[in-house]
Structures are given as structure tokens and as C-alpha cells.
Amino acid sequence: MTMGKFLIRRLLQGIFVIWGVITIMFGLRAVSPGDPATLMLGEGATQELIEHVREQEGLNEPIYVQYFDYLQGMVVGDFGYSWISNREVEAMVIERIPATVELAVAATVVAIVIAIPLGVISATRRNESADYGATLFSLLGISTPNFWLGLMLILILGVWAGIFPTGRRPVGFAEAVMTLVQHGSLYDLGIWLQYITLPALTLGTYFTALITRLTRSGMVDELGKPYVTASRAKGLPSVLVRYKHVLRNTMIPIITVLGLQMGTLLGGAVITETVFNWPGLGLRLIDALNARDWPLMQGIVVFIAIAFVSINIIVDSLYTYLNPQVREE
Missing domain, CATH: 1.10.3720.10 (MetI-like)
Structure with missing residues (x-):
């Protein structure tokens, strides 16, 4: 197996792992108790305002539509906004x-x-x-x-x-x-x-x-x-x-x-x-978990998965370059 084919196979495996992490995190959010709109607005929000937020955020859409919208956002690097701080998740991840x-x-x-x-x-x-x-x-x-x-x-x-x-x-x-x-x-x-x-x-x-x-x-x-x-x-x-x-x-x-x-x-x-x-990211993840801030939790977990997969691919590539027998195995 050539080095190029080896890298392509590793990249495809990495993409599959990241997709699995994204899917699991979305599934956990879907089955978790509580209304996301209520979490964003607080307990004192009116029903009209809650319904408006649900419509604006696409929470009234079928679950598969929400999943594909979320997956599309992840592909283009749009992790959404934090429900608690209303800041971009990417910025909150990068700064930590x-x-x-x-x-x-x-x-x-x-x-x-x-x-x-x-x-x-x-x-x-x-x-x-x-x-x-x-x-x-x-x-x-x-x-x-x-x-x-x-x-x-x-x-x-x-x-x-x-x-x-x-x-x-x-x-x-x-x-x-x-x-x-x-x-x-x-x-x-x-x-x-x-x-x-x-x-x-x-x-x-x-x-x-x-x-x-x-x-x-x-x-x-x-x-x-x-x-x-x-x-x-x-x-x-x-x-x-x-x-x-x-x-x-x-x-x-x-x-x-x-x-x-x-x-x-x-x-x-x-x-x-x-x-x-x-x-760091770990402390921010715990804070997001305590506040049930799902967009922030998802963004941090997905970033950690991407970092882990990237490091593994780099190490595998270096090791394969030093020891070509690994490619044959």
C-alpha cells in the first residue's frame, strides 16, 4: 500500500469517527429531558416567547431535519450559539x-x-x-x-x-x-x-x-x-x-x-x-454541562474528537514513514 492510499484510508476512518461523535452528541441532546427554548429564556419566559424561539431555532422541525441542519452547520464550521451566553461556540472553544x-x-x-x-x-x-x-x-x-x-x-x-x-x-x-x-x-x-x-x-x-x-x-x-x-x-x-x-x-x-x-x-x-x-476546555465543558448548554457541549466534544483524530493520523503517518512495514499490515 502506498503512502497516499494509507493517508486516504486514515482520513476516511477519522471522518467516520468524527461523524459518529457528532451523531451521538445530537442523539443525547434529542433524548435529554427539558425544553431547549425554556433553557435559553429561563423559567419566567412567556409561552409566546418560547414558541417564537422554538420556531426561530428550528426546534419545531422533525428530528431528522434538525439533525441534517446541525450536521450541515458542523461541516461548514458553524457550531451555533451558546444557549446561556449567546456567544458563538467557535469563539468560546478557541479562547480556551x-x-x-x-x-x-x-x-x-x-x-x-x-x-x-x-x-x-x-x-x-x-x-x-x-x-x-x-x-x-x-x-x-x-x-x-x-x-x-x-x-x-x-x-x-x-x-x-x-x-x-x-x-x-x-x-x-x-x-x-x-x-x-x-x-x-x-x-x-x-x-x-x-x-x-x-x-x-x-x-x-x-x-x-x-x-x-x-x-x-x-x-x-x-x-x-x-x-x-x-x-x-x-x-x-x-x-x-x-x-x-x-x-x-x-x-x-x-x-x-x-x-x-x-x-x-x-x-x-x-x-x-x-x-x-x-x-481550559475541560472546565468550560463542565460549566456547560451544569448549565445544560448543549451547543457549547457539542462544540467542545467535537473539537476534542477532531484534535484526537488529527493527532492519531499524524502519529500514524510519521510511524509509517519510519517503518514502512506498518502500511503492509
């Missing part, structure tokens, strides 16, 4: 993307910095205390709920120790960088680092445990191969063999997982953003 991306990237950095060295140590010291400690850390990281870990970090490091702030961040990463470039001040960047540390640790813990186990497994497999024995027989330093050759060959599946997990982090930051009041 930077904060979510900041948190996802920071969690990925935390995972890489902690997990890869820990996995290397665990693999090179098998059946020792370091290996057992890394294995225990991985099990705890995978099994610990994010919301509980976030609350514990806030309680211990934020409230009791007073090391990190616990409120909403006062400055974003882009604003902090602009301050650094324009005024040469690191103050805003330091504030941003203080506020993002605990959310990044919370969101990155599961990711860290996953990468640690993956690194250890890959390192153990590579250390048993003949080229490692030959390199050591030639007198090469063990550190050089370990990091230049063994870890390098182990990084291919790790990079693949890193790319795929970025999509997961974008969608999985909902709980973490809620716990830390982080102004």
Missing part, C-alpha cells in the same frame, strides 16, 4: 484552547523528565530495590484517580506547606513570554510555572507511570540482544551502550505513545482542570 494545550504539554514534559530516567534505572537494575520502587510507582500512578491526587497535592503542597498557589492562574504562557520579550522580566513566567506545576503533576502522573513501564520493557528487550553483548565485548563504556544505542532503539515506540497520548491528555484534562480551576 491555549490553556488546555499548555496543561497537556506541561504534563507530557513532566512525564518525559521523570519516566524515561526511571525506566532506564529500573531496566538496568532488575530485581533490585530501584526496580521494585519504580514498579511500585508505576502501579500507584496508573491506579490513582486524578481527582484524588489533585486534591491531595492541593491540601499538602498548597494549603499545609504553602509552596504552590491553589487559585486560578493570573497569567497565561503566551502573556508571560510576551512580558519576557518586551520587558525582559521573568516574573510572569515564574508565576505561570507556580500555577501550572500541580495541575501538570496531577495530569502527568498516569502518563508518567505508563511511559516508565514502556521504557523498562523496551530497555529489557534491547539489553538482551546480541549487539549489546558485542558492544560490551569491544570495551565500549556501559553508559554509552545504554544511552546511545539501547535507549535510542527503545525510543521509537515511546515516541509513538507520546504522540497518541497527547490526544488523550487534551480530552482527559476535564477532571484536572475542574479540580484546579484551570481555564
Whole structure:
């Protein structure tokens, strides 16, 4: 299979997934209790005004007509208006993307910095205390709920120790960088680092445990191969063999997982953003859910689906380019 055909197949699969998400979200809105017109206007609205809004929004149309109208709007990028704030959904989604991306990237950095060295140590010291400690850390990281870990970090490091702030961040990463470039001040960047540390640790813990186990497994497999024995027989330093050759060959599946997990982090930051009041898409999704603002909920979920599918296609394409055997499979 050529690279072009592979990409076309992946794109078609991605479009089908996004269509499925859109359909499910529309179906959930259709079967949810309550009148959308009443939600938009409030409980005190008159019946005449409610009927006017229902007619204006097409809510009196058959369900299949509403579905095709909604699907057509999604195709051209029209996500509609928020029922509560009466703002364009696209604008409300776009303005929260930077904060979510900041948190996802920071969690990925935390995972890489902690997990890869820990996995290397665990693999090179098998059946020792370091290996057992890394294995225990991985099990705890995978099994610990994010919301509980976030609350514990806030309680211990934020409230009791007073090391990190616990409120909403006062400055974003882009604003902090602009301050650094324009005024040469690191103050805003330091504030941003203080506020993002605990959310990044919370969101990155599961990711860290996953990468640690993956690194250890890959390192153990590579250390048993003949080229490692030959390199050591030639007198090469063990550190050089370990990091230049063994870890390098182990990084291919790790990079693949890193790319795929970025999509997961974008969608999985909902709980973490809620716990830390982080102004991202996750927090906005919870606010929309509490207010039953269906257009906003649909827009956020569809955007997360598009981001997840896009990241998967990019990672698959890169991996296929590096390893053409994947296309044949």
C-alpha cells in the first residue's frame, strides 16, 4: 500500500469517527429531558416567547431535519450559539484552547523528565530495590484517580506547606513570554510555572507511570540482544551502550505513545482542570454541562474528537514513514 492510499484510508476512518461523535452528541441532546427554548429564556419566559424561539431555532422541525441542519452547520464550521451566553461556540472553544494545550504539554514534559530516567534505572537494575520502587510507582500512578491526587497535592503542597498557589492562574504562557520579550522580566513566567506545576503533576502522573513501564520493557528487550553483548565485548563504556544505542532503539515506540497520548491528555484534562480551576476546555465543558448548554457541549466534544483524530493520523503517518512495514499490515 502506498503512502497516499494509507493517508486516504486514515482520513476516511477519522471522518467516520468524527461523524459518529457528532451523531451521538445530537442523539443525547434529542433524548435529554427539558425544553431547549425554556433553557435559553429561563423559567419566567412567556409561552409566546418560547414558541417564537422554538420556531426561530428550528426546534419545531422533525428530528431528522434538525439533525441534517446541525450536521450541515458542523461541516461548514458553524457550531451555533451558546444557549446561556449567546456567544458563538467557535469563539468560546478557541479562547480556551491555549490553556488546555499548555496543561497537556506541561504534563507530557513532566512525564518525559521523570519516566524515561526511571525506566532506564529500573531496566538496568532488575530485581533490585530501584526496580521494585519504580514498579511500585508505576502501579500507584496508573491506579490513582486524578481527582484524588489533585486534591491531595492541593491540601499538602498548597494549603499545609504553602509552596504552590491553589487559585486560578493570573497569567497565561503566551502573556508571560510576551512580558519576557518586551520587558525582559521573568516574573510572569515564574508565576505561570507556580500555577501550572500541580495541575501538570496531577495530569502527568498516569502518563508518567505508563511511559516508565514502556521504557523498562523496551530497555529489557534491547539489553538482551546480541549487539549489546558485542558492544560490551569491544570495551565500549556501559553508559554509552545504554544511552546511545539501547535507549535510542527503545525510543521509537515511546515516541509513538507520546504522540497518541497527547490526544488523550487534551480530552482527559476535564477532571484536572475542574479540580484546579484551570481555564481550559475541560472546565468550560463542565460549566456547560451544569448549565445544560448543549451547543457549547457539542462544540467542545467535537473539537476534542477532531484534535484526537488529527493527532492519531499524524502519529500514524510519521510511524509509517519510519517503518514502512506498518502500511503492509
